Amino acid sequence: MSWRPTYRSSKFRNVYGKAASREQCFDGITITKNVHDNHFCAVNPKFLAIVTECAGGGSFLVLPIHKAGRIDPHHPKVCGHQGSVLDIKWNPFIDNIIASCSEDCSVRVWEIPEGGLRRNLSEAVLELYGHSRRVGLIEWHPTCSGLLFSAGYDFKILLWNLEVGAAVRMLDCHSDVVLCMSFNMDGSLLATSCKDKHLRIIEPRSGKVLQEADCKSHRVNRVVFLGNMKRLVTTGVSRWNTRQVALWDQEDLSVPIVEEEIDGLSGLLFPFYDADTHMLYLAGKGDGNIRYYEVSTEKPYLQYLMEFRSPTPQKGLGVMPKHGLDVASCEVFRFYKLVTLRGFVEPVSMIVPRRSETYQEDLYPMTASTEPALTAEEWLSGTDREPVLMSLKAGYRRPGQVAFKAPVKERRSGPGNGLDLLDMVPPKTENELLHMFFRQQDEIKRLREDLVQRDVTIQLMELQLNNLRNNSS
Structure with a gap:
């Protein structure tokens, strides 16, 4: 038997991370010091939203994505909450709509004017009350624009139908605080991790728990569905307090398919999955590293590719949707990294090193579009549909201007x-x-x-x- 390691042939083997120059960062931002384990950042092709430090309430900044540089300390904010903002998420189908949740027990939906804010925005389109304690997580439904899920410290998950402005379902199957929520591709399944050390797969219409795992040896913090592979990835901590990543079969949570130790650092590991490239990114909270893997249905399942290293620690990361990437420079993923100590947001592009004289069809298959697949009423009645797909070829420009030009040496x-x-x-x-x-x-x-x-x-x-x-x- 040969001792030599075997390497899979992959077009993503040489993907590298490229940080933006200082001029392309968003500087002078008073990023929140809240210790809640969230990203405090959300991004889409129009806007970048960042939760800020604010006395006497909660607020967040909304900046036009192309207006980088130093931010005026008196820049208008979204400031309607009476408590600290704990999570923000852009609507995946309408770029001007953003949802937020807060320690004031409310969920709010805001409409941002074209071009960004010109004065403080304090009146929300919708104010949703239903939780008895602070609300720590929100998540939009992946195929329907009118549905929003929220998880509170009252151990409940509420499903809000924004077309009627009320909660239409309550999922009451957790015995402690919900740490993370993730949908599969068509939104028919919801995976949750919880402080009670249980990993659950739930039917979100009825709240019925379909699969459940008691993760004592692998204390789960974060969970994410792997597209249509019928697999999940979780990050957590082992018995010996080392950071771990685990791969699970969604049909059987009795034991993980593979479990891999990462390192002995104490910060949370945030997982991000790209269903188009089958790449998994693991970013550590409190350090500046982003590891990335290629996921397959055959052994070794998680193939380590490389690691982006940076001396600046990240508090959270926003991810640009696929239709906002620079396809001319073969960019396959882009993070917006919150650096609290210096008060700036740094874009980091993941790039395939390839000369792109033409559009690269193999790097950019058909991807989820900005058009919802069905209405809230259709989904609530039991209909499931895959996302409406789109091509990114229209975004290709031949004299391709790279996302972030390296300084000329x-x-x-x-x-x-x-x-x-x-x-x-x-x-x-x-x-x-x-x-x-x-x-x-x-x-x-x-x-x-x-x-x-x-x-x-x-x-x-x-x-x-x-x-x-x-x-x-």
Whole structure:
């Protein structure tokens, strides 16, 4: 038996993370100091929302996504809550609608004007009351724009029909605080993790628990459905307080399919899954690292790819929806990272190192669109539908402007040979070194293609010359 490790062939094996320059960050933001384990950040192709520190109530900023730079300390805020804001989420189908929940026991839905706020917004479109204690989590239904789920410290999950402005279902199957909620692709199943150390899969219309696991050896914090793979991923802590990731079969939660220890750090691990690329990202709260894996239905199930490292610790991360990515630069994922100590939000792009002269069909399959698949009434009556799909090809622009341009470095003086192998400034991090390597690989490939093209041109000219000689003779 060979001792050599085996590597799966994958187009995502060399994906690397690229942090934005300081000019492309959102600076001067008083990010909330609340210790609640949420992201405090939400993003879509129009706006970036960040929960801020505020005396005497709760507020959050809403900034146009393309207006980066230093933010005026008196910039208008959304400030209607009487308690600290604990979670915010953009409607996946309407870019101007955002929901928030708070320690004041309410859930509120806001409409942001086109172009952003010009004055403080204190009147919500809807104010929803039904929880007896503070509300820590909210989640939009993935295929229906009019349904919103909220989880409170009263151990209950409420389903709000925004078309009638009232709670239409109550899921009362938890014995402690709900830590995380995640829907499958069509919204027919809801997975929850709870402080009572149980992982549950629930039928969200009736509140019936379909599967349940008592996770004593793997204390689950976060859970996420893996698209249509009928699998779940959880992050948590082992008996020895090491951070773990586990993969589960949604039909049988008796034992995880695979369980892997990550490290001994104490911060929470936030999981993010991209159903289009089958990539799983694990970002640590309190550290600056983002590990990423490729998920498959065969062993080893979780194939480690690489790690983005940064010296700036993250409090939370917002994720840009797929239709907001820069497809011309082969960007497959983008985080917006909250850095509390410096008070700024830093975009981090995950990029496939590929020269994109044309639209890359294999990197961007049909993805969930901004059109809901069904109405709230249809879903409540028992209908399930897969998301309406769209192509990202319309977002491709040929002279592709990359999402974040790297600063131009000085080259060594002297005669060049068409390939700059040495920069005046050496790479400072592993990510910069990888980026330099892939850039040089692309340059070598381009030069080879040029040589082949020149050979073809020379051969054609020789043939034409021979024809001329034969005709003259």
